[in-house]
Amino acid sequence: MKRKSRAFFRNPVAVTALAILVVIILFCILYPFFTTIDYREMNFEDRLQTPSLKHPLGTDNFGRDLMIRMAWGGRVTLSVAFFSGLIAAVIGTVIGILCGYAGGSTDSVIMRLMDVLSSVPGLLLAIVFEYMLGMGRGNFLYGIAIAGIPPFAKLVRAAVLEISGSAYVEASRALGASPLHVIREHVVRNALPLAAVQATTAVADALTTCTILGYISISIKPPMPEWGMLFDNGKNQLRILPHLSLIPAAAIILCIVCLNLMGNGIRDSLSIGGGDA
Amino acid sequence: MNGQDILLAVSGLRLSFRTPRGTVQAVSDASFQVRRGEVTGIVGESGSGKSVSAYALLGLLARNGTVEAGSALFDGRDLLSLGKKELRKLRGSEISMIFQDPMTALDPAFTIGSFLTEVLRSHAPTINRREAWGRSVRMLADMGIRDPEDVMRRYPDSLSGGMCQRVMIAAALLCGPQLLIADEPTTALDVTIQEEILSLLQRLKEEQGMSILFITHDFGVVARLCDRVAVMYGGFVMESGSVEQIYHSAAHPYTQALLRAIPRLEDGGKELLSALEGEPIDLIRLPEGCVFAPRCPRRCEKCLRTRPVTTDLGDGHSAACHRIREGGDLHV
Numbered sequence A: 001m002k003r004k005s006r007a008f009f010r011n012p013v014a015v016t017a018l019a020i021l022v023v024i025i026l027f028c029i030l031y032p033f034f035t036t037i038d039y040r041e042m043n044f045e046d047r048l049q050t051p052s053l054k055h056p057l058g059t060d061n062f063g064r065d066l067m068i069r070m071a072w073g074g075r076v077t078l079s080v081a082f083f084s085g086l087i088a089a090v091i092g093t094v095i096g097i098l099c100g101y102a103g104g105s106t107d108s109v110i111m112r113l114m115d116v117l118s119s120v121p122g123l124l125l126a127i128v129f130e131y132m133l134g135m136g137r138g139n140f141l142y143g144i145a146i147a148g149i150p151p152f153a154k155l156v157r158a159a160v161l162e163i164s165g166s167a168y169v170e171a172s173r174a175l176g177a178s179p180l181h182v183i184r185e186h187v188v189r190n191a192l193p194l195a196a197v198q199a200t201t202a203v204a205d206a207l208t209t210c211t212i213l214g215y216i217s218i219s220i221k222p223p224m225p226e227w228g229m230l231f232d233n234g235k236n237q238l239r240i241l242p243h244l245s246l247i248p249a250a251a252i253i254l255c256i257v258c259l260n261l262m263g264n265g266i267r268d269s270l271s272i273g274g275g276d277a
Numbered sequence B: 001m002n003g004q005d006i007l008l009a010v011s012g013l014r015l016s017f018r019t020p021r022g023t024v025q026a027v028s029d030a031s032f033q034v035r036r037g038e039v040t041g042i043v044g045e046s047g048s049g050k051s052v053s054a055y056a057l058l059g060l061l062a063r064n065g066t067v068e069a070g071s072a073l074f075d076g077r078d079l080l081s082l083g084k085k086e087l088r089k090l091r092g093s094e095i096s097m098i099f100q101d102p103m104t105a106l107d108p109a110f111t112i113g114s115f116l117t118e119v120l121r122s123h124a125p126t127i128n129r130r131e132a133w134g135r136s137v138r139m140l141a142d143m144g145i146r147d148p149e150d151v152m153r154r155y156p157d158s159l160s161g162g163m164c165q166r167v168m169i170a171a172a173l174l175c176g177p178q179l180l181i182a183d184e185p186t187t188a189l190d191v192t193i194q195e196e197i198l199s200l201l202q203r204l205k206e207e208q209g210m211s212i213l214f215i216t217h218d219f220g221v222v223a224r225l226c227d228r229v230a231v232m233y234g235g236f237v238m239e240s241g242s243v244e245q246i247y248h249s250a251a252h253p254y255t256q257a258l259l260r261a262i263p264r265l266e267d268g269g270k271e272l273l274s275a276l277e278g279e280p281i282d283l284i285r286l287p288e289g290c291v292f293a294p295r296c297p298r299r300c301e302k303c304l305r306t307r308p309v310t311t312d313l314g315d316g317h318s319a320a321c322h323r324i325r326e327g328g329d330l331h332v
Helices: A002-009 A012-033 A066-102 A103-117 A122-133 A140-147 A150-165 A167-174 A177-216 A227-237 A243-270 B050-057 B084-090 B113-121 B129-142 B147-152 B161-173 B191-208 B219-225 B243-248 B253-260 B301-305
Strands: B006-019 B022-035 B037-041 B065-074 B096-097 B179-183 B213-215 B226-235 B236-242 B310-311 B318-320
Touching: A002 A012, A002 A243, A012 A066, A012 A243, A066 A103, A066 A140, A066 A177, A066 A227, A066 A243, A103 A140, A103 A150, A122 A140, A122 A177, A140 A150, A140 A177, A150 B179, A167 A177, A167 B096, A177 A227, A177 A243, A177 B243, A227 A243, B006 B050, B006 B213, B022 B037, B022 B050, B022 B213, B037 B050, B037 B219, B050 B065, B050 B179, B050 B213, B096 B161, B113 B129, B113 B147, B113 B161, B113 B236, B129 B147, B129 B161, B147 B301, B161 B179, B161 B191, B191 B213, B191 B219, B213 B219, B219 B243, B226 B243, B236 B243, B236 B253
Parallel strands: B022 B236, B037 B213, B037 B226, B096 B179, B179 B213
Antiparallel strands: B006 B022, B006 B065, B226 B236, B236 B318, B310 B318
């Protein structure tokens, strides 16, 4: 485990990706504390301004400061992405371990349910949850989370099957290990790194879905911003002030690319020593 | 030999696996014994049922496998009728097992130290970490590992196959078991390393009076290490006896054929090795008669119709063959 994290931190690409993500997250969390400008504050005299000292990223068509709106939008977008990824990871991993261990009809039934679930687009599921549980309060998060479960469940189940059939589990059982010990120590410890790789993909997917929802205005309630919404808002001024839409778009793309690079970094570090994955 | 000396007595073991193709009768009738302080070898080709017999003793059969009959008396208890929990307690503490491929038998996510101390602590929960560490280090040193403290901090992938097998043997012996089951422990190793592991097992037997059930397909290894041998084919024990009896007066045509297939230096390499004709039997459709009859050079009508019974040849030597009953010439 230690060696693997060491291998990850020796990978310059993965570390850079992680650093960029950390910087973006810190900016979103901290920037609102360092400025007196409110993200809701409209100022029609300052409409559609180019970047200046007062408004580092300019202002939108209502005269709202884009910098602070990017920070708040990031808070929304990134936390939706992170928490839906986390929920999917936890539930998916538990289902995967359960299925891999139980086998038989339990396994078949749950896995077919997963197949059904994965045939429903995440976007659709998110919209359904938003309508069912009430609009504008971020309920689409649950839809995104549930759509993220099947890949985790399948991946972890496959890993559990492979690990529980491995020679070291057999040897461990032959030396008197209890089933609980086998799951806790061997199965979880060997399957978790794989789940971590999948988690980066799941968070990136959730981020995409979240911003698409923002773009088609099925998202958090305005004036609370969201990156997809900001992009949508700015696209009307694409000809005159392209930065209004390009900056949110760049932030979205940057985050997704960094997440994927981090995933690759974790995957690569897994193959060092250990030999699993 | 009185009953006190017998540590493990397996008799009439019968087990099968359910598969999509049908029921595989992996073991039909296996009886063998391990005496205290001795090494019993089970020899047989792939699919002869030698490994699954050992797995069954420890309750480690795959889910589709069931023991149908037989008993395995170990120290006064029948292993085959013990509950899951009792068996688990017994595994590792009273009977331990080592495996064919030591490189994959160690979890890559753990250091040798955490693996060994965990084995110890799972059987003796009261032992503290430092004590467990100390005992593990001493055990590694006993297994002939030169720098045990260093090895304790390493991961399995930085160790050689021979080292891994030593670690596995250390783990197996950590809780002081009475019986060690070795399932082809040298098959995956280089010949020179093989020899080192065999000497280690030999030393365990001589110095600590360890009883070992040694499963192998290699007759050379049997001669090197074992006191007694059981020869298996198609899920039956064909012949069993002391190493001398098997090597010098093999009674069963299968044993004789196996022995003829071993190269011997004194022949000067001039004589051709004789290979056994035919294919191993299909365990889903066992023949009515002797399972070896289709390949047997000395088969007769009777062999194809009825199963032979095990005949006692005296001095613990026994074989299951019709031709012996007839009192005919045993040697071809």
